[in-house]
Amino acid sequence: TMKAKYALRALCTxxxxxxxxxMARRIAHEALVPxxxxxxxxxxLRNAGLVESKRGVxxxxxxxxxxxxxxxGEIVRTIDGPIAPIRCASVTAFE
Numbered sequence: 001t002m003k004a005k006y007a008l009r010a011l012c013t014x015x016x017x018x019x020x021x022x023m024a025r026r027i028a029h030e031a032l033v034p035x036x037x038x039x040x041x042x043x044x045l046r047n048a049g050l051v052e053s054k055r056g057v058x059x060x061x062x063x064x065x066x067x068x069x070x071x072x073g074e075i076v077r078t079i080d081g082p083i084a085p086i087r088c089a090s091v092t093a094f095e
Contacts, residue, residue, distance in 0.1 A: 004079040006033040007041045011075060014051065015067035021060030041079070048078040 009031035014022060024042060028035040042061055045051040052064040063070065 001080055003037070003041065004076050006031070006037055007045060007075055007079045008072065009033055010038060010041060011045070011050065011063070011067075011070065014061060014063050018063060018067065021054060021058070021062050023060045027061065044078060045075075048074075050075065050078065 010027050010033055013027050013031040022030075024038055025035060027033070027042075028038045031038075033041070042051060042053065046053055046061075046064075049064050050070060051061050053059070053061045
């Protein structure tokens with residue numbers, strides 16, 4: 001989905017800036033992601049343990065762990081849910 005593409009772009013922007021904290025506005029600008037969508041995406045990524053955030057003037061967002069430890073599949077599952085074409089083939093959402 002477009003939301004997953006935005007999440008991937010945002011995480012790539014954060015990976016390039018490691019370990020610097022980036023404000024959401026800068027991430028949105030550099031990743032070409034609408035700022036309103038980005039805020040919601042960052043909340044999901046933070047809840048999944050992929051991003052950490054710090055509030056305040058010197059705050060911002062950064063990866064919660066090294067980029068090499070984060071997989072595209074993990075990102076897509078966080079945003080879109082199971083990846084398998086049918087739920088019965090999914091490792092995480094088997095029915």
